[in-house]
Amino acid sequence: MNKFLSRRSFILILIMPLLKFIFKPNKVLASSSASQEDWNLPKEAWKERLTPETYYILREEGTERAFSSSLNEEKRKGVFHCAGCDLPLFSSDTKFDSGTGWPSFWDSLKGSVGTKVDFKLIVPRTEYHCSRCGGHQGHVFNDGPLPTGKRYCNNGLALRFVPD
Numbered sequence: 001m002n003k004f005l006s007r008r009s010f011i012l013i014l015i016m017p018l019l020k021f022i023f024k025p026n027k028v029l030a031s032s033s034a035s036q037e038d039w040n041l042p043k044e045a046w047k048e049r050l051t052p053e054t055y056y057i058l059r060e061e062g063t064e065r066a067f068s069s070s071l072n073e074e075k076r077k078g079v080f081h082c083a084g085c086d087l088p089l090f091s092s093d094t095k096f097d098s099g100t101g102w103p104s105f106w107d108s109l110k111g112s113v114g115t116k117v118d119f120k121l122i123v124p125r126t127e128y129h130c131s132r133c134g135g136h137q138g139h140v141f142n143d144g145p146l147p148t149g150k151r152y153c154n155n156g157l158a159l160r161f162v163p164d
């Protein structure tokens with residue numbers, strides 16, 4: 001019985017992306033509410049401010065293709081800002097090469113991001129977003145390096161790098 005159940009779960013995990021593609025369930029949007037009034041912009045205003053790709057990530061919790069961002073290779077000193085509202089989110093001091101194909105950090109700047117749990121891939125994941133405009137940035141995992149053990153896996157398109 002157990003064996004049957006575990007095999008069934010395994011198959012379910014395998015076909016999930018396909019089911020998601022077929023049914024296109026309603027999205028759970030973290031990014032829909034901004035913490036500060038000024039950044040509670042209507043959809044149309046965001047569409048004017050952002051490229052379609054960046055809109056998809058920041059406002060619809062999209063994910064860019066792995067290894068598609070030039071920020072993967074960015075090794076200069078500087079600060080990574082939110083591409084939506086320009087709030088500083090990450091310092092280059094906490095950037096590391098995770099090998100995942102997305103810019104990765106072991107810590108965020110204090111108070112710069114908010115989190116929520118999402119179940120898009122069934123298994124709960126911790127989504128994080130810009131604390132000012134609510135723009136989706138990525139997901140944070142507990143398999144990062146010391147001192148925090150966190151891995152902030154960020155969409156490159158959701159960031160703007162400002163070198164020192």
Ligand SMILES: [Zn+2]
Binds near residue numbers: 087130
């Ligand atoms: Zn922002």
